[in-house]
Amino acid sequence: MKFVEVSPGVAQVRSGPLPELREGEGRVRVLACGLCGTDVHLFKGMQLPPNATYPVRPGHEVAGILIEARGTTSIELGSLVVLHIFEVCQECDACLSSNEQRCESQRILGIHAPGGMADSVTWPLSRMVAVGDIDPLSAALLPDAAATAHHALRLADPGDGPLCVIGAGGVGSNVLRLSTILYPEAVLVAIVRRPESALALENLAKTVIGLEGSAKQVKKVVGECAAVVDFSGSALAAAEGVRMLKRGGRLILGSVSEEPLDIRMPVVGVVSRELDIMGCYGSTMKDLRTVCSLAESGSFDVGSSVSSVIDLASVPNVLRAHAEGSAAGGRAVIVPDQVSSV
Numbered sequence: 001m002k003f004v005e006v007s008p009g010v011a012q013v014r015s016g017p018l019p020e021l022r023e024g025e026g027r028v029r030v031l032a033c034g035l036c037g038t039d040v041h042l043f044k045g046m047q048l049p050p051n052a053t054y055p056v057r058p059g060h061e062v063a064g065i066l067i068e069a070r071g072t073t074s075i076e077l078g079s080l081v082v083l084h085i086f087e088v089c090q091e092c093d094a095c096l097s098s099n100e101q102r103c104e105s106q107r108i109l110g111i112h113a114p115g116g117m118a119d120s121v122t123w124p125l126s127r128m129v130a131v132g133d134i135d136p137l138s139a140a141l142l143p144d145a146a147a148t149a150h151h152a153l154r155l156a157d158p159g160d161g162p163l164c165v166i167g168a169g170g171v172g173s174n175v176l177r178l179s180t181i182l183y184p185e186a187v188l189v190a191i192v193r194r195p196e197s198a199l200a201l202e203n204l205a206k207t208v209i210g211l212e213g214s215a216k217q218v219k220k221v222v223g224e225c226a227a228v229v230d231f232s233g234s235a236l237a238a239a240e241g242v243r244m245l246k247r248g249g250r251l252i253l254g255s256v257s258e259e260p261l262d263i264r265m266p267v268v269g270v271v272s273r274e275l276d277i278m279g280c281y282g283s284t285m286k287d288l289r290t291v292c293s294l295a296e297s298g299s300f301d302v303g304s305s306v307s308s309v310i311d312l313a314s315v316p317n318v319l320r321a322h323a324e325g326s327a328a329g330g331r332a333v334i335v336p337d338q339v340s341s342v
Contacts, residue, residue: 001118006042008043009044021122026069026070026122030119031064033115033334035315035319039110039117052108052112056110057117057118060108060110062083063080063136065078065079075125076130080136082129085109085147086109086127087112088105102281134295137335138301141170143283145331147283147284150290151282155252159226160185161185161186161225163179163225165191167231167255168192169231171231173190174302175231176190177300178300191210191214211236215241218244223246230252230254232255234255239264242275253280307331311334311337318332
């Protein structure tokens with residue numbers, strides 16, 4: 001089999017034997033794998049989670065065909081499936097309370113275990129969802145870009161809003177799209193970096209360009225917010241976001257960043273306004289199943305953010321371009337057998 005292997009500053013396509021299936025696992029022929037910001041951080045050299053070491057074999061946004069199974073599953077061989085990004089113990093308090101994203105024994109696809117930037121991948125059958133006839137390019141983005149957005153939106157629970165999204169990229173834009181379905185009365189606003197990004201969102205949300213000083217601008221546009229969701233990765237986002245909130249509001253932080261948290265506000269400012277500041281880490285199987293159902297129904301189109309299709313051989317150069325800031329916007333999706341479109 002062929003796969004991408006990454007160490008800090010180095011990415012290469014390698015070949016190796018197919019791994020044997022363990023009991024309860026399935027083998028999936030990869031049709032599409034999203035290239036996510038986390039993959040770029042892995043290339044740059046990030047602090048890995050416990051029990052993970054370089055080199056890694058990335059790719060956690062995976063759609064493909066289940067071609068082999070060892071164990072019992074309701075999913076038929078030949079079905080198109082997507083893979084949840086976490087393998088979990090299913091025994092701890094977090095797992096038993098349907099908060100498996102908090103499982104301390106979790107293994108992350110593409111970090112702890114070989115991921116989907118490959119022609120095939122093995123993963124627990126219990127962490128797969130069949131998705132019918134969804135376009136694989138769209139289906140590949142459901143496990144993270146969509147399911148994580150759904151989880152963040154559940155935590156934010158904005159009611160009729162206003163809801164502000166800071167960083168309306170792959171995950172953030174899906175927070176907005178899902179809001180129009182699940183909270184149709186909510187007033188939406190997004191903080192974007194460039195005018196062209198504002199144009200792309202004109203049918204979804206009001207926009208403010210530039211993060212610095214955005215709290216004042218948001219209040220002028222929509223008033224104080226019931227919730228703010230950040231997927232920008234900027235150290236400034238928490239400080240601006242907390243200033244957008246009305247009393248009792250919620251700030252949801254979803255970017256995996258190593259920057260210190262600095263809200264630039266005294267404790268009394270949080271306490272006296274009873275603000276909630278929460279982290280959002282990945283998603284649950286319930287989140288994934290929900291966005292899969294929405295996509296199958298046709299009410300949720302996650303594939304609109306796909307900007308390019310690349311093959312495995314192009315991945316090292318594309319990762320390098322993203323790390324250097326020279327890559328085009330939008331989302332690249334890897335199709336192992338396809339000729340690159342970039």
